[in-house]
Amino acid sequence: MKVQFLNLVALYDSIKPEIDENIQAVLNSQQFIKGPFLDEFEAALASYLGVNHAIGCSSGTSALHVALLACGVKPGSEVVTAANTFFATVEAIDHAQCKPVLVDIERAAYTLDPNKVRTSINENTGAVIPVHLYGRLADLEPLIGLASSHGLPIIEDAAQAIGAVRNGYGIGQRSACATISFFPGKNLGAFGDAGAIVTQDDTVAKHCRQLIDHGRLPGEKYLHASFGYNYRMDALQAAVLTVKLRHLSKWNERRRQIARQYYSQLKETSLILPIPDDGTSQSVHHLYVVRCAERDKLQRYLKTNGVDTGIHYPVPIHLQPATKEMASSNGPFPIAESTSKQILSLPIDPMMSDEAVNYVCLHVRAFLEEIGAQAACKETSLQPVMR
Numbered sequence: 001m002k003v004q005f006l007n008l009v010a011l012y013d014s015i016k017p018e019i020d021e022n023i024q025a026v027l028n029s030q031q032f033i034k035g036p037f038l039d040e041f042e043a044a045l046a047s048y049l050g051v052n053h054a055i056g057c058s059s060g061t062s063a064l065h066v067a068l069l070a071c072g073v074k075p076g077s078e079v080v081t082a083a084n085t086f087f088a089t090v091e092a093i094d095h096a097q098c099k100p101v102l103v104d105i106e107r108a109a110y111t112l113d114p115n116k117v118r119t120s121i122n123e124n125t126g127a128v129i130p131v132h133l134y135g136r137l138a139d140l141e142p143l144i145g146l147a148s149s150h151g152l153p154i155i156e157d158a159a160q161a162i163g164a165v166r167n168g169y170g171i172g173q174r175s176a177c178a179t180i181s182f183f184p185g186k187n188l189g190a191f192g193d194a195g196a197i198v199t200q201d202d203t204v205a206k207h208c209r210q211l212i213d214h215g216r217l218p219g220e221k222y223l224h225a226s227f228g229y230n231y232r233m234d235a236l237q238a239a240v241l242t243v244k245l246r247h248l249s250k251w252n253e254r255r256r257q258i259a260r261q262y263y264s265q266l267k268e269t270s271l272i273l274p275i276p277d278d279g280t281s282q283s284v285h286h287l288y289v290v291r292c293a294e295r296d297k298l299q300r301y302l303k304t305n306g307v308d309t310g311i312h313y314p315v316p317i318h319l320q321p322a323t324k325e326m327a328s329s330n331g332p333f334p335i336a337e338s339t340s341k342q343i344l345s346l347p348i349d350p351m352m353s354d355e356a357v358n359y360v361c362l363h364v365r366a367f368l369e370e371i372g373a374q375a376a377c378k379e380t381s382l383q384p385v386m387r
């Protein structure tokens with residue numbers, strides 16, 4: 001058996017007539033920039049997420065960049081975020097001419113450690129960006145208290161977490177705004193690059209709309225209130241996303257089922273598994289990330305048996321060639337570093353069959369039996385890298 005990491009062809013095949021029809025409608029209209037297809041998607045997205053505003057963007061990265069500007073984060077200020085995120089989070093901070101200040105994560109949740117956020121805030125801090133890694137929402141509760149006492153906006157990097165819920169709230173409902181990525185491999189994937197900002201705040205929304213569209217005044221073609229960017233979402237992407245959004249709840253529910261299946265079949269092994277969903281937190285399981293002390297061997301073993309896996313992410317931000325100075329300026333990041341060597345993303349995808357999940361579990365267990373206790377992720381193996 002072969003198990004792909006993500007089967008986008010099968011996903012497309014399952015809704016092909018609907019998608020093709022809407023793409024054809026855009027082609028017939030020849031309205032590729034702004035227009036009714038974008039309006040329709042933005043309204044549907046805002047309604048799906050229960051927020052007042054959704055603003056389509058060209059990518060998740062441009063959404064984060066504009067979100068920082070629209071929230072009034074000044075050039076030169078520090079923006080606090082997680083050391084284990086995808087590179088784009090800190091790139092967007094750099095685009096806004098701000099300085100990323102990394103903090104370490106909580107070991108089980110892989111999201112910002114609020115105590116470390118507290119000690120990182122100073123008079124130069126301009127914003128906090130929690131990253132809802134792997135589709136599970138970071139706990140905003142302690143961050144909201146912290147941020148409001150310092151007058152700081154919280155901007156959620158929800159690139160991986162569309163549809164996730166924690167304490168009864170979804171993304172963008174309790175922060176200044178949240179940004180989403182519709183990169184093809186995300187839970188709601190476009191046919192190319194796309195992203196969005198969602199917010200309850202009228203002023204932030206207005207500012208975002210202006211910035212993504214050359215600083216244009218609302219409804220004006222040749223009047224520009226400020227310099228902005230060409231960061232709009234294409235109508236073709238909006239048309240694809242409108243159709244796919246109708247299926248998102250079902251797809252996210254299927255991911256939850258698969259996560260439960262993985263949990264029940266692997267919970268007795270030595271692997272460290274993602275925190276299961278409960279009454280307070282419902283993840284959208286963008287990735288199903290397990291930890292194994294013999295991660296590389298496990299990955300090779302699965303590959304040999306036809307199972308594709310991934311590593312998200314193998315190199316923490318402060319160890320990137322581009323950003324190495326961050327290691328000394330606000331490290332160490334022992335948890336981000338040690339987990340990066342042990343994490344392995346198992347295949348999870350709404351089109352995955354129960355048989356495929358069983359097959360993956362069978363081979364994970366066979367590997368663990370073969371190598372025995374070495375695979376255990378003991379706390380003692382989680383020492384920081386010293387240098």
Ligand SMILES: *Cc1c(COP(=O)(O)O)cnc(C)c1O
Nearest residue numbers: 059060061086088159181182183
């Ligand atoms: C995908 C992703 C982004 C960037 O989104 P793009 O649409 O690729 O620009 C940012 N942050 C995180 C956590 C992501 O996973």
